[in-house]
Amino acid sequence: MAPIQTVDSEGRAYRNVSPGLRFFLTALLSLALMFLDHRGTYMEQVRTWLGAAMYPLQVAIDSPAAGLHWMRENLALREHLITENSTLRSQSLKDSAELQRLATLEAENARLRALLDSRARIPDRVVVGEILAVDMDPLRHRIILNRGSKDGAYKGQALIDARGVVGQITRDQVNSSEAILITDPDHAVPVEIVRNGLRTIAVGTGDLDRLSLPYLTRNADIKPGDQLVTSGLGGAFPGGYPVGTINRVDGSSNDAFLDVTATPAAALDRLREVLLVFQSADDAPPAEDPGE
Amino acid sequence: MSAPRWPVWLLVLLALAAELLSLPVALQPLRPSWTTMVVIYWCLMWPGRFGVFSAFTVGLIVDVAHGSLLGQHAFSLSLVAYVVLKLHLQMRVFPLWQLTLSVFALLTLEAFAVLWIDGASGRADFSPGRWGPVLAGALLWPVAMAAMDRFRERLERRDSSFN
Numbered sequence: 001m002a003p004i005q006t007v008d009s010e011g012r013a014y015r016n017v018s019p020g021l022r023f024f025l026t027a028l029l030s031l032a033l034m035f036l037d038h039r040g041t042y043m044e045q046v047r048t049w050l051g052a053a054m055y056p057l058q059v060a061i062d063s064p065a066a067g068l069h070w071m072r073e074n075l076a077l078r079e080h081l082i083t084e085n086s087t088l089r090s091q092s093l094k095d096s097a098e099l100q101r102l103a104t105l106e107a108e109n110a111r112l113r114a115l116l117d118s119r120a121r122i123p124d125r126v127v128v129g130e131i132l133a134v135d136m137d138p139l140r141h142r143i144i145l146n147r148g149s150k151d152g153a154y155k156g157q158a159l160i161d162a163r164g165v166v167g168q169i170t171r172d173q174v175n176s177s178e179a180i181l182i183t184d185p186d187h188a189v190p191v192e193i194v195r196n197g198l199r200t201i202a203v204g205t206g207d208l209d210r211l212s213l214p215y216l217t218r219n220a221d222i223k224p225g226d227q228l229v230t231s232g233l234g235g236a237f238p239g240g241y242p243v244g245t246i247n248r249v250d251g252s253s254n255d256a257f258l259d260v261t262a263t264p265a266a267a268l269d270r271l272r273e274v275l276l277v278f279q280s281a282d283d284a285p286p287a288e289d290p291g292e
Numbered sequence: 293m294s295a296p297r298w299p300v301w302l303l304v305l306l307a308l309a310a311e312l313l314s315l316p317v318a319l320q321p322l323r324p325s326w327t328t329m330v331v332i333y334w335c336l337m338w339p340g341r342f343g344v345f346s347a348f349t350v351g352l353i354v355d356v357a358h359g360s361l362l363g364q365h366a367f368s369l370s371l372v373a374y375v376v377l378k379l380h381l382q383m384r385v386f387p388l389w390q391l392t393l394s395v396f397a398l399l400t401l402e403a404f405a406v407l408w409i410d411g412a413s414g415r416a417d418f419s420p421g422r423w424g425p426v427l428a429g430a431l432l433w434p435v436a437m438a439a440m441d442r443f444r445e446r447l448e449r450r451d452s453s454f455n
Contacts, residue, residue, distance in 0.1 A: 019343060019344050019373070019374050019377040019378060020374070020378075022343060022344035022345060022370075022374075023344050023370055023371065023373075023374035026344055026345065026347075026348040026366065026367070026370040027367060027370065027371070029348070029363075029366075030348070030351070030363035030364075030366040030367035030370065031363065031367065032363075033362050033363030033366065034361050034362065034363035034364060034367070034409065034413070036362075037361050037362040037363065038361055038413050043362055046362075047356070047362065050356040050362075051356060053356075054356050054357055057305075057308070057309070057312075057357070058312070060309070061309050061312050061313055061314075062314075065314060133313075133314035134312045134313075134314060135312060135313070135314050135315060135320065135323070136312070136357070136358050136359050137358045137359065137360065139417055139419065139421055139422060140359075142359050170359075171359075178359055185417060186415065206417070206419060206421075208317065269317055
């Protein structure tokens with residue numbers, strides 16, 4: 001096709017080289033890319049590099065939030081720091097009292113497990129990671145962490161905060177990693193109810209303060225206020241971490257299943273720091289299998 | 293001979309940053325897709341320097357930034373660029389309200405292309421949240437266009453290589 005010579009509104013001449021042909025080419029190329037990205041693992045390495053190349057921009061976008069955080073910490077008033085210090089001190093006292101109780105329980109648990117001849121639970125190791133203030137996609141709940149394969153983070157690793165399960169890592173880049181929150185519509189976490197050990201699956205809804213439990217039949221023993229913890233089935237999440245609290249059980253529809261929702265335990269809407277959980281000794285950094 | 297292209301990529305970078313900037317949860321559904329608006333603007337104003345291939349490149353960057361399927365936004369943005377390039381002579385003489393309506397149509401087209409690919413890859417999500425950015429983008433177009441016009445006209449006045 002011959003280039004079309006056009007003159008624009010201000011009299012400048014330019015050549016508008018057949019956009020139709022070019023669109024045809026880019027459409028073919030993007031369809032091929034999408035096919036490769038969706039169907040296989042061919043693009044995994046490429047996406048890791050591209051994601052790593054994106055990291056400086058993400059850090060730059062995060063910098064105002066990080067600066068504000070820094071200012072709040074460094075320019076705080078003395079009285080404020082003193083009150084904060086005393087609350088933290090009393091909190092720490094309470095926590096260590098709890099821990100003493102936990103230590104005896106843990107010892108007892110280990111003894112009982114030994115009696116039952118079952119494998120002792122290996123305590124999980126954690127590393128603190130920071131979330132960059134970058135919104136990736138309003139429809140999906142994805143976050144960027146400042147820990148990557150360099151720090152031992154790996155794909156599928158569980159993330160928790162002080163109150164409960166946050167999500168898991170979906171892509172490890174060198175200096176950073178991409179993670180999915182438990183409330184993303186594409187995410188499901190195996191849970192069990194503390195009160196009676198009933199196991200089910202909690203699915204994200206796309207809403208930061210709501211999880212859905214769609215696989216509970218009408219006769220399931222569940223009621224509002226029940227605590228959900230990870231069941232440890234499936235292997236992605238270690239067992240026993242709080243996931244949420246049931247806030248609504250609705251059997252009014254004529255479905256075979258109950259309509260159950262839960263509130264996540266973790267403060268997903270104001271996260272800044274998360275803990276990366278290393279489930280067993282052989283997962284601990286330096287991780288040996290980044291090529292999964 | 294060829295005019296410098298850095299202003300094009302500067303605006304793309306700014307748009308990308310504005311798109312990724314963390315907003316309060318209440319405002320998130322109304323975050324306009326700035327990159328699409330910048331692509332429309334450059335195809336409209338500098339079609340000799342910004343075409344389908346540039347839009348494709350922008351789309352790839354957006355895909356990496358959003359963590360979406362690689363090629364998804366590359367496709368939707370090259371589609372938008374193609375339509376704008378075909379119609380840019382008409383669109384330039386539109387009065388502002390008519391141009392804003394066309395931008396609304398283009399943003400809707402882009403959102404539909406993205407929705408279609410989401411559906412084809414098994415991630416269909418028909419939540420109304422998808423249309424918030426379209427509406428916000430159309431509402432903000434007059435302001436965004438005025439700002440980008442100012443930037444472009446200043447460049448063209450100061451440096452004749454942009455003409």
